[in-house]
Amino acid sequence: MIPVSIQMRQALGKLVLPLLVLLSIGIIIAGQADRKLADKARMTVADGLAPLWGLMASAQHRVQAINTNLREAGRMASENARLQTENENLRRWYDVAVSLTRENDALKTALHWIPEPTPAFVTGRVVADSGGIYARAVLLVAGTDSGVHVGNVALAANGLAGRVTETGARSARILLITDIASRLPVMLDASHATAIMGGDNTPLPRLMYYAQDTRPIEGERVVTSDQAGAFPAGLPIGTVHYLHPGQPVVVPFAQLDHLSLLRVFDFGQALIDPPDAPGHVPLAHPRKTLTLPLKTLLGQG
Protein backbone atom coordinates (compact mmCIF):
# COMPACT_ATOMS: atom_id res chain seq x y z
CA MET A 1 0.00 0.00 0.00
CA ILE A 2 1.30 3.41 -0.90
CA PRO A 3 1.71 5.38 2.32
CA VAL A 4 -0.69 8.30 1.97
CA SER A 5 -2.79 10.04 4.53
CA ILE A 6 -6.51 9.45 4.85
CA GLN A 7 -7.24 12.96 3.64
CA MET A 8 -5.00 12.43 0.66
CA ARG A 9 -6.65 9.14 -0.09
CA GLN A 10 -10.11 10.66 0.10
CA ALA A 11 -9.01 13.41 -2.24
CA LEU A 12 -7.58 10.84 -4.63
CA GLY A 13 -10.80 8.84 -4.38
CA LYS A 14 -12.74 11.89 -5.38
CA LEU A 15 -10.40 12.42 -8.29
CA VAL A 16 -10.76 8.88 -9.62
CA LEU A 17 -14.17 9.36 -11.17
CA PRO A 18 -13.43 12.55 -13.10
CA LEU A 19 -10.16 11.05 -14.23
CA LEU A 20 -11.93 7.96 -15.52
CA VAL A 21 -14.52 10.09 -17.33
CA LEU A 22 -11.72 12.03 -18.97
CA LEU A 23 -9.99 8.78 -19.85
CA SER A 24 -13.12 7.41 -21.47
CA ILE A 25 -13.51 10.60 -23.49
CA GLY A 26 -9.88 10.20 -24.52
CA ILE A 27 -10.60 6.62 -25.57
CA ILE A 28 -13.59 7.77 -27.59
CA ILE A 29 -11.46 10.30 -29.44
CA ALA A 30 -8.60 7.83 -29.90
CA GLY A 31 -11.02 5.18 -31.16
CA GLN A 32 -12.42 7.63 -33.68
CA ALA A 33 -8.95 8.72 -34.76
CA ASP A 34 -7.48 5.24 -35.16
CA ARG A 35 -10.29 2.96 -36.16
CA LYS A 36 -7.95 0.15 -37.14
CA LEU A 37 -6.57 -0.12 -33.64
CA ALA A 38 -10.07 -0.09 -32.16
CA ASP A 39 -11.18 -2.82 -34.56
CA LYS A 40 -8.11 -4.86 -33.72
CA ALA A 41 -8.83 -4.61 -30.00
CA ARG A 42 -12.44 -5.57 -30.65
CA MET A 43 -11.40 -8.61 -32.65
CA THR A 44 -8.92 -9.71 -29.99
CA VAL A 45 -11.63 -9.63 -27.35
CA ALA A 46 -14.06 -11.40 -29.67
CA ASP A 47 -11.47 -14.07 -30.39
CA GLY A 48 -10.96 -14.61 -26.70
CA LEU A 49 -14.68 -14.90 -26.06
CA ALA A 50 -15.45 -17.03 -29.11
CA PRO A 51 -15.15 -20.42 -27.33
CA LEU A 52 -17.45 -19.17 -24.56
CA TRP A 53 -20.01 -18.01 -27.09
CA GLY A 54 -19.70 -21.30 -28.94
CA LEU A 55 -20.39 -23.12 -25.70
CA MET A 56 -23.46 -21.00 -25.03
CA ALA A 57 -24.75 -21.40 -28.57
CA SER A 58 -24.34 -25.17 -28.42
CA ALA A 59 -26.07 -25.25 -25.03
CA GLN A 60 -28.92 -23.25 -26.52
CA HIS A 61 -29.11 -25.61 -29.47
CA ARG A 62 -29.23 -28.57 -27.15
CA VAL A 63 -31.99 -27.00 -25.10
CA GLN A 64 -33.92 -26.26 -28.26
CA ALA A 65 -33.40 -29.81 -29.47
CA ILE A 66 -34.68 -31.19 -26.17
CA ASN A 67 -37.64 -28.84 -26.38
CA THR A 68 -38.51 -29.91 -29.92
CA ASN A 69 -38.02 -33.54 -28.95
CA LEU A 70 -40.43 -33.16 -26.06
CA ARG A 71 -42.98 -31.44 -28.26
CA GLU A 72 -42.45 -34.14 -30.87
CA ALA A 73 -43.02 -36.80 -28.24
CA GLY A 74 -46.31 -35.19 -27.26
CA ARG A 75 -47.35 -35.04 -30.88
CA MET A 76 -46.30 -38.63 -31.36
CA ALA A 77 -48.43 -39.75 -28.44
CA SER A 78 -51.53 -38.19 -29.97
CA GLU A 79 -50.52 -39.51 -33.37
CA ASN A 80 -50.09 -42.94 -31.85
CA ALA A 81 -53.57 -42.85 -30.35
CA ARG A 82 -55.00 -41.76 -33.68
CA LEU A 83 -53.13 -44.51 -35.50
CA GLN A 84 -54.31 -47.13 -33.07
CA THR A 85 -57.94 -46.23 -33.60
CA GLU A 86 -57.31 -46.11 -37.33
CA ASN A 87 -55.59 -49.46 -37.17
CA GLU A 88 -58.58 -51.00 -35.41
CA ASN A 89 -60.82 -49.52 -38.05
CA LEU A 90 -58.59 -50.84 -40.82
CA ARG A 91 -58.45 -54.29 -39.26
CA ARG A 92 -62.20 -54.37 -39.48
CA TRP A 93 -61.98 -53.33 -43.11
CA TYR A 94 -59.32 -55.95 -43.72
CA ASP A 95 -61.68 -58.62 -42.48
CA VAL A 96 -64.40 -57.24 -44.72
CA ALA A 97 -62.03 -57.22 -47.70
CA VAL A 98 -60.89 -60.79 -47.08
CA SER A 99 -64.44 -62.08 -46.79
CA LEU A 100 -65.44 -60.13 -49.91
CA THR A 101 -62.50 -61.57 -51.85
CA ARG A 102 -63.47 -65.05 -50.80
CA GLU A 103 -67.04 -64.41 -51.78
CA ASN A 104 -65.90 -62.98 -55.11
CA ASP A 105 -63.74 -66.02 -55.78
CA ALA A 106 -66.58 -68.33 -54.85
CA LEU A 107 -68.97 -66.47 -57.15
CA LYS A 108 -66.46 -66.53 -60.01
CA THR A 109 -65.98 -70.22 -59.56
CA ALA A 110 -69.71 -70.75 -59.54
CA LEU A 111 -70.03 -68.73 -62.75
CA HIS A 112 -67.08 -70.49 -64.49
CA TRP A 113 -65.43 -67.10 -64.92
CA ILE A 114 -62.74 -66.91 -67.57
CA PRO A 115 -59.87 -64.94 -66.08
CA GLU A 116 -58.44 -62.01 -68.02
CA PRO A 117 -54.90 -62.46 -69.19
CA THR A 118 -52.38 -60.39 -67.27
CA PRO A 119 -50.90 -57.93 -69.71
CA ALA A 120 -47.20 -58.10 -70.55
CA PHE A 121 -45.33 -54.85 -70.24
CA VAL A 122 -41.90 -53.37 -70.73
CA THR A 123 -40.56 -50.21 -69.17
CA GLY A 124 -38.38 -47.81 -71.07
CA ARG A 125 -36.71 -44.47 -70.62
CA VAL A 126 -38.18 -41.54 -72.47
CA VAL A 127 -35.86 -39.48 -74.62
CA ALA A 128 -37.08 -36.22 -76.02
CA ASP A 129 -38.48 -36.43 -79.49
CA SER A 130 -37.05 -33.93 -81.89
CA GLY A 131 -38.44 -35.08 -85.22
CA GLY A 132 -41.50 -36.89 -86.38
CA ILE A 133 -44.81 -35.84 -87.76
CA TYR A 134 -46.45 -35.25 -84.39
CA ALA A 135 -46.23 -32.22 -82.21
CA ARG A 136 -46.73 -34.12 -78.97
CA ALA A 137 -44.86 -37.38 -79.13
CA VAL A 138 -41.95 -38.92 -77.29
CA LEU A 139 -39.36 -41.48 -78.17
CA LEU A 140 -38.97 -44.47 -75.92
CA VAL A 141 -35.81 -46.53 -75.65
CA ALA A 142 -37.59 -49.87 -76.17
CA GLY A 143 -38.50 -51.30 -79.51
CA THR A 144 -39.60 -54.45 -81.26
CA ASP A 145 -36.60 -56.23 -79.75
CA SER A 146 -38.21 -55.80 -76.37
CA GLY A 147 -41.65 -56.74 -77.61
CA VAL A 148 -43.12 -53.30 -78.25
CA HIS A 149 -45.62 -53.23 -81.11
CA VAL A 150 -47.60 -50.57 -82.83
CA GLY A 151 -50.83 -49.98 -81.00
CA ASN A 152 -49.50 -50.84 -77.57
CA VAL A 153 -50.59 -48.64 -74.71
CA ALA A 154 -48.11 -46.48 -72.88
CA LEU A 155 -48.83 -45.68 -69.25
CA ALA A 156 -47.02 -43.19 -67.08
CA ALA A 157 -46.79 -43.65 -63.32
CA ASN A 158 -50.41 -42.75 -62.66
CA GLY A 159 -52.27 -42.50 -65.92
CA LEU A 160 -52.46 -43.03 -69.63
CA ALA A 161 -49.74 -41.30 -71.59
CA GLY A 162 -50.34 -42.36 -75.16
CA ARG A 163 -49.94 -45.20 -77.62
CA VAL A 164 -47.17 -46.58 -79.76
CA THR A 165 -47.38 -45.38 -83.35
CA GLU A 166 -44.03 -46.37 -84.83
CA THR A 167 -41.49 -48.89 -83.71
CA GLY A 168 -37.88 -49.43 -84.50
CA ALA A 169 -35.68 -52.25 -83.33
CA ARG A 170 -34.68 -50.45 -80.18
CA SER A 171 -36.96 -47.44 -80.03
CA ALA A 172 -40.61 -46.64 -80.29
CA ARG A 173 -42.44 -43.39 -80.89
CA ILE A 174 -45.38 -42.78 -78.63
CA LEU A 175 -48.15 -40.42 -79.63
CA LEU A 176 -49.24 -38.60 -76.52
CA ILE A 177 -52.89 -38.03 -75.76
CA THR A 178 -52.36 -34.29 -76.02
CA ASP A 179 -51.35 -34.37 -79.69
CA ILE A 180 -53.74 -32.92 -82.20
CA ALA A 181 -53.78 -36.24 -84.04
CA SER A 182 -54.91 -38.15 -80.98
CA ARG A 183 -58.59 -39.13 -80.77
CA LEU A 184 -59.45 -41.63 -78.09
CA PRO A 185 -62.74 -43.18 -77.07
CA VAL A 186 -63.17 -42.54 -73.39
CA MET A 187 -65.71 -43.26 -70.73
CA LEU A 188 -66.89 -40.91 -68.01
CA ASP A 189 -66.51 -42.85 -64.81
CA ALA A 190 -69.57 -41.59 -62.95
CA SER A 191 -72.17 -41.82 -65.70
CA HIS A 192 -70.56 -44.53 -67.82
CA ALA A 193 -71.26 -42.32 -70.80
CA THR A 194 -68.87 -42.40 -73.70
CA ALA A 195 -67.10 -39.49 -75.34
CA ILE A 196 -64.14 -38.78 -77.53
CA MET A 197 -61.07 -37.16 -76.08
CA GLY A 198 -59.28 -35.17 -78.74
CA GLY A 199 -55.90 -33.57 -78.25
CA ASP A 200 -55.25 -30.06 -79.48
CA ASN A 201 -51.54 -29.71 -78.73
CA THR A 202 -52.37 -28.00 -75.44
CA PRO A 203 -51.71 -29.75 -72.12
CA LEU A 204 -55.47 -30.29 -71.67
CA PRO A 205 -57.17 -32.46 -74.33
CA ARG A 206 -60.80 -31.63 -75.07
CA LEU A 207 -63.84 -33.82 -74.56
CA MET A 208 -66.08 -34.12 -77.58
CA TYR A 209 -69.12 -35.97 -78.77
CA TYR A 210 -70.52 -36.70 -75.36
CA ALA A 211 -74.20 -37.36 -75.08
CA GLN A 212 -76.20 -34.21 -74.43
CA ASP A 213 -78.18 -35.81 -71.64
CA THR A 214 -75.09 -37.00 -69.75
CA ARG A 215 -72.76 -34.10 -69.68
CA PRO A 216 -69.34 -34.50 -68.07
CA ILE A 217 -69.32 -33.35 -64.47
CA GLU A 218 -66.51 -31.22 -63.14
CA GLY A 219 -63.96 -33.41 -61.36
CA GLU A 220 -65.31 -36.64 -62.80
CA ARG A 221 -62.80 -39.35 -63.59
CA VAL A 222 -62.19 -40.17 -67.21
CA VAL A 223 -61.08 -43.70 -68.14
CA THR A 224 -60.48 -45.44 -71.43
CA SER A 225 -63.30 -47.18 -73.17
CA ASP A 226 -62.97 -50.38 -75.15
CA GLN A 227 -65.29 -49.14 -77.85
CA ALA A 228 -62.93 -49.17 -80.81
CA GLY A 229 -61.01 -52.13 -79.53
CA ALA A 230 -57.86 -50.12 -79.23
CA PHE A 231 -57.74 -49.93 -75.46
CA PRO A 232 -58.92 -52.12 -72.67
CA ALA A 233 -61.62 -50.43 -70.63
CA GLY A 234 -60.89 -48.69 -67.41
CA LEU A 235 -57.38 -47.30 -67.76
CA PRO A 236 -57.27 -44.02 -65.83
CA ILE A 237 -56.70 -40.92 -67.95
CA GLY A 238 -57.59 -37.88 -65.89
CA THR A 239 -60.37 -35.75 -64.50
CA VAL A 240 -62.92 -33.50 -66.17
CA HIS A 241 -62.43 -29.79 -65.88
CA TYR A 242 -64.43 -26.97 -67.45
CA LEU A 243 -62.26 -24.22 -68.86
CA HIS A 244 -65.37 -22.36 -69.96
CA PRO A 245 -69.03 -23.35 -69.73
CA GLY A 246 -69.68 -25.93 -72.39
CA GLN A 247 -66.01 -26.65 -73.01
CA PRO A 248 -64.96 -29.62 -70.94
CA VAL A 249 -61.35 -30.71 -71.01
CA VAL A 250 -59.48 -33.55 -69.37
CA VAL A 251 -56.71 -32.85 -66.89
CA PRO A 252 -54.46 -35.87 -67.37
CA PHE A 253 -53.14 -37.75 -64.34
CA ALA A 254 -49.85 -38.32 -66.12
CA GLN A 255 -47.42 -35.44 -66.14
CA LEU A 256 -47.03 -35.36 -69.87
CA ASP A 257 -44.72 -32.36 -70.04
CA HIS A 258 -41.90 -34.15 -68.26
CA LEU A 259 -42.14 -37.86 -68.75
CA SER A 260 -39.12 -39.88 -67.76
CA LEU A 261 -40.23 -43.50 -67.73
CA LEU A 262 -43.10 -45.17 -69.52
CA ARG A 263 -44.53 -48.64 -69.24
CA VAL A 264 -45.71 -50.07 -72.54
CA PHE A 265 -48.47 -52.63 -72.10
CA ASP A 266 -49.47 -55.23 -74.57
CA PHE A 267 -53.05 -55.95 -73.64
CA GLY A 268 -53.39 -58.34 -76.53
CA GLN A 269 -56.37 -56.47 -77.96
CA ALA A 270 -55.29 -57.40 -81.48
CA LEU A 271 -55.69 -61.09 -80.67
CA ILE A 272 -59.36 -60.65 -79.94
CA ASP A 273 -60.76 -61.45 -83.35
CA PRO A 274 -64.50 -61.65 -83.52
CA PRO A 275 -65.59 -64.89 -85.16
CA ASP A 276 -67.05 -64.59 -88.62
CA ALA A 277 -70.76 -64.41 -88.65
CA PRO A 278 -72.56 -65.52 -91.80
CA GLY A 279 -74.61 -62.73 -93.31
CA HIS A 280 -72.77 -60.10 -91.28
CA VAL A 281 -71.49 -57.29 -93.43
CA PRO A 282 -67.89 -56.98 -92.28
CA LEU A 283 -66.99 -53.46 -91.22
CA ALA A 284 -63.40 -52.52 -91.44
CA HIS A 285 -61.53 -53.73 -88.37
CA PRO A 286 -61.57 -50.83 -85.98
CA ARG A 287 -57.93 -51.20 -85.07
CA LYS A 288 -56.85 -51.38 -88.65
CA THR A 289 -58.69 -48.20 -89.53
CA LEU A 290 -56.77 -46.50 -86.81
CA THR A 291 -53.41 -47.66 -87.99
CA LEU A 292 -53.89 -47.91 -91.72
CA PRO A 293 -53.49 -44.24 -92.71
CA LEU A 294 -50.30 -44.12 -90.76
CA LYS A 295 -48.87 -47.15 -92.50
CA THR A 296 -49.72 -45.86 -95.95
CA LEU A 297 -48.23 -42.53 -95.03
CA LEU A 298 -45.05 -44.18 -93.90
CA GLY A 299 -45.00 -46.43 -96.93
CA GLN A 300 -45.26 -43.48 -99.24
CA GLY A 301 -42.74 -41.43 -97.31
Next chain:
Amino acid sequence: MMPDPSMSAWEPEIRPRQTVWQRLDHGARRLLPSIFIALIIVFFSAPLNIPGAAELLPAIVIATIFFWSFWRPTGMSGVAVFLLGLFMDLVGFTPLGVSAFILLLVHGVAFYSRFGLMRLNFLLVWGVFALVAAGACLLQWGLACLFRLAVLDIAPALFEALLTIGVYPPLSALFSWVLNKLDEKEDP
Protein backbone atom coordinates in the same frame (compact mmCIF):
# COMPACT_ATOMS: atom_id res chain seq x y z
CA MET B 1 2.96 4.12 25.33
CA MET B 2 4.09 6.00 22.30
CA PRO B 3 2.20 5.37 19.12
CA ASP B 4 4.05 3.30 16.68
CA PRO B 5 5.73 5.69 14.25
CA SER B 6 5.70 3.20 11.41
CA MET B 7 3.35 3.74 8.51
CA SER B 8 1.18 0.84 9.42
CA ALA B 9 -0.23 3.06 12.14
CA TRP B 10 -2.26 4.77 9.46
CA GLU B 11 -4.01 1.57 8.66
CA PRO B 12 -7.28 1.23 10.58
CA GLU B 13 -6.62 -1.46 13.13
CA ILE B 14 -10.07 -1.80 14.53
CA ARG B 15 -10.60 -5.21 12.97
CA PRO B 16 -8.36 -8.19 13.42
CA ARG B 17 -6.27 -9.29 10.49
CA GLN B 18 -8.27 -11.23 7.96
CA THR B 19 -7.52 -14.79 7.06
CA VAL B 20 -7.04 -15.76 3.45
CA TRP B 21 -10.51 -17.24 3.28
CA GLN B 22 -12.10 -14.09 4.63
CA ARG B 23 -10.19 -12.00 2.15
CA LEU B 24 -11.37 -14.19 -0.69
CA ASP B 25 -14.90 -13.95 0.62
CA HIS B 26 -14.74 -10.18 0.78
CA GLY B 27 -13.18 -9.98 -2.63
CA ALA B 28 -15.94 -12.14 -4.08
CA ARG B 29 -18.56 -9.96 -2.44
CA ARG B 30 -17.05 -6.84 -3.86
CA LEU B 31 -16.72 -8.31 -7.30
CA LEU B 32 -20.16 -9.92 -7.37
CA PRO B 33 -21.97 -7.08 -9.22
CA SER B 34 -19.11 -6.62 -11.66
CA ILE B 35 -18.99 -10.33 -12.41
CA PHE B 36 -22.75 -10.32 -12.84
CA ILE B 37 -22.54 -7.50 -15.37
CA ALA B 38 -19.64 -9.14 -17.20
CA LEU B 39 -21.58 -12.36 -17.50
CA ILE B 40 -24.65 -10.45 -18.69
CA ILE B 41 -22.53 -8.74 -21.35
CA VAL B 42 -21.06 -12.03 -22.53
CA PHE B 43 -24.48 -13.67 -22.48
CA PHE B 44 -26.24 -10.99 -24.47
CA SER B 45 -23.48 -10.64 -27.03
CA ALA B 46 -23.57 -14.38 -27.74
CA PRO B 47 -25.40 -15.31 -30.94
CA LEU B 48 -28.51 -16.63 -29.22
CA ASN B 49 -31.16 -14.72 -31.20
CA ILE B 50 -32.75 -13.23 -28.12
CA PRO B 51 -35.32 -10.66 -29.23
CA GLY B 52 -34.32 -7.13 -28.24
CA ALA B 53 -30.90 -8.23 -26.96
CA ALA B 54 -29.26 -5.07 -28.31
CA GLU B 55 -31.53 -2.88 -26.15
CA LEU B 56 -31.84 -5.22 -23.19
CA LEU B 57 -28.09 -5.40 -22.53
CA PRO B 58 -27.54 -1.66 -21.85
CA ALA B 59 -30.83 -1.58 -19.94
CA ILE B 60 -29.73 -4.28 -17.51
CA VAL B 61 -26.22 -2.87 -17.21
CA ILE B 62 -27.41 0.68 -16.50
CA ALA B 63 -29.96 -0.52 -13.93
CA THR B 64 -27.41 -2.74 -12.19
CA ILE B 65 -24.74 -0.06 -12.04
CA PHE B 66 -27.22 2.48 -10.73
CA PHE B 67 -28.46 0.17 -8.00
CA TRP B 68 -25.08 -0.92 -6.72
CA SER B 69 -23.53 2.53 -7.05
CA PHE B 70 -25.92 4.02 -4.56
CA TRP B 71 -26.59 1.08 -2.28
CA ARG B 72 -23.17 -0.49 -2.09
CA PRO B 73 -20.50 1.63 -3.79
CA THR B 74 -17.79 -0.71 -2.55
CA GLY B 75 -19.22 -3.38 -4.81
CA MET B 76 -19.24 -1.09 -7.83
CA SER B 77 -16.20 1.14 -7.94
CA GLY B 78 -15.53 3.66 -10.65
CA VAL B 79 -12.69 1.61 -12.04
CA ALA B 80 -14.93 -1.45 -12.32
CA VAL B 81 -17.59 0.60 -14.11
CA PHE B 82 -14.99 1.94 -16.49
CA LEU B 83 -13.61 -1.51 -17.28
CA LEU B 84 -17.08 -2.95 -17.73
CA GLY B 85 -18.04 -0.13 -20.08
CA LEU B 86 -14.89 -0.66 -22.09
CA PHE B 87 -15.58 -4.39 -22.22
CA MET B 88 -19.11 -3.70 -23.42
CA ASP B 89 -17.75 -1.45 -26.16
CA LEU B 90 -15.19 -4.03 -27.21
CA VAL B 91 -17.74 -6.81 -27.35
CA GLY B 92 -20.54 -4.78 -28.88
CA PHE B 93 -20.50 -2.46 -31.83
CA THR B 94 -20.67 0.90 -30.11
CA PRO B 95 -17.75 3.25 -30.70
CA LEU B 96 -14.96 2.53 -28.28
CA GLY B 97 -15.36 4.34 -24.96
CA VAL B 98 -18.93 5.54 -25.40
CA SER B 99 -20.48 3.00 -23.05
CA ALA B 100 -17.69 3.53 -20.54
CA PHE B 101 -18.37 7.25 -20.62
CA ILE B 102 -22.14 6.90 -20.21
CA LEU B 103 -21.89 4.24 -17.51
CA LEU B 104 -19.39 6.38 -15.60
CA LEU B 105 -21.84 9.28 -15.71
CA VAL B 106 -24.65 7.05 -14.42
CA HIS B 107 -22.35 5.74 -11.72
CA GLY B 108 -21.30 9.27 -10.79
CA VAL B 109 -24.88 10.50 -10.48
CA ALA B 110 -25.86 7.54 -8.33
CA PHE B 111 -22.67 7.70 -6.26
CA TYR B 112 -22.80 11.41 -5.41
CA SER B 113 -26.53 11.49 -4.71
CA ARG B 114 -26.62 8.26 -2.74
CA PHE B 115 -27.20 9.86 0.65
CA GLY B 116 -30.16 11.75 -0.73
CA LEU B 117 -31.48 8.74 -2.62
CA MET B 118 -31.31 6.38 0.32
CA ARG B 119 -33.85 8.46 2.20
CA LEU B 120 -36.41 8.33 -0.60
CA ASN B 121 -38.88 5.52 -0.99
CA PHE B 122 -38.68 3.13 -3.87
CA LEU B 123 -41.05 4.90 -6.24
CA LEU B 124 -39.14 8.17 -5.99
CA VAL B 125 -35.85 6.37 -6.53
CA TRP B 126 -37.38 4.76 -9.55
CA GLY B 127 -38.42 8.20 -10.82
CA VAL B 128 -34.89 9.49 -10.40
CA PHE B 129 -33.58 6.43 -12.14
CA ALA B 130 -36.04 7.00 -14.99
CA LEU B 131 -34.60 10.47 -15.50
CA VAL B 132 -31.05 9.14 -15.38
CA ALA B 133 -31.86 6.31 -17.81
CA ALA B 134 -33.59 8.64 -20.25
CA GLY B 135 -30.63 10.99 -20.04
CA ALA B 136 -28.18 8.14 -20.64
CA CYS B 137 -30.08 6.83 -23.65
CA LEU B 138 -30.47 10.28 -25.14
CA LEU B 139 -26.78 10.88 -24.57
CA GLN B 140 -25.97 7.66 -26.36
CA TRP B 141 -28.23 8.66 -29.22
CA GLY B 142 -26.64 12.12 -29.34
CA LEU B 143 -23.15 10.65 -29.45
CA ALA B 144 -24.17 8.22 -32.19
CA CYS B 145 -25.58 11.16 -34.18
CA LEU B 146 -22.37 13.06 -33.58
CA PHE B 147 -20.19 10.21 -34.87
CA ARG B 148 -22.31 9.63 -37.94
CA LEU B 149 -22.78 13.38 -38.52
CA ALA B 150 -26.44 12.73 -39.21
CA VAL B 151 -29.66 12.79 -37.20
CA LEU B 152 -30.56 9.16 -36.56
CA ASP B 153 -33.96 7.75 -35.73
CA ILE B 154 -34.72 8.45 -32.09
CA ALA B 155 -37.22 5.58 -31.69
CA PRO B 156 -34.62 2.91 -30.70
CA ALA B 157 -33.18 5.24 -28.08
CA LEU B 158 -36.63 5.83 -26.60
CA PHE B 159 -37.31 2.10 -26.65
CA GLU B 160 -34.05 1.47 -24.87
CA ALA B 161 -34.88 4.13 -22.27
CA LEU B 162 -38.29 2.59 -21.62
CA LEU B 163 -36.77 -0.87 -21.39
CA THR B 164 -34.16 0.42 -18.93
CA ILE B 165 -36.84 2.02 -16.76
CA GLY B 166 -38.98 -1.11 -16.93
CA VAL B 167 -36.17 -3.48 -16.09
CA TYR B 168 -35.20 -1.60 -12.92
CA PRO B 169 -37.90 -2.82 -10.46
CA PRO B 170 -37.31 -6.58 -10.96
CA LEU B 171 -33.55 -6.16 -10.90
CA SER B 172 -33.86 -3.96 -7.84
CA ALA B 173 -35.90 -6.63 -6.08
CA LEU B 174 -33.34 -9.26 -7.01
CA PHE B 175 -30.39 -7.20 -5.81
CA SER B 176 -32.17 -6.22 -2.60
CA TRP B 177 -32.63 -9.88 -1.86
CA VAL B 178 -28.95 -10.53 -2.62
CA LEU B 179 -27.93 -7.64 -0.36
CA ASN B 180 -30.08 -8.97 2.45
CA LYS B 181 -28.53 -12.40 2.08
CA LEU B 182 -25.01 -10.93 2.11
CA ASP B 183 -25.75 -8.84 5.16
CA GLU B 184 -27.24 -11.81 6.98
CA LYS B 185 -24.07 -13.72 6.34
CA GLU B 186 -21.95 -10.76 7.43
CA ASP B 187 -23.58 -10.33 10.82
CA PRO B 188 -25.28 -13.50 11.85
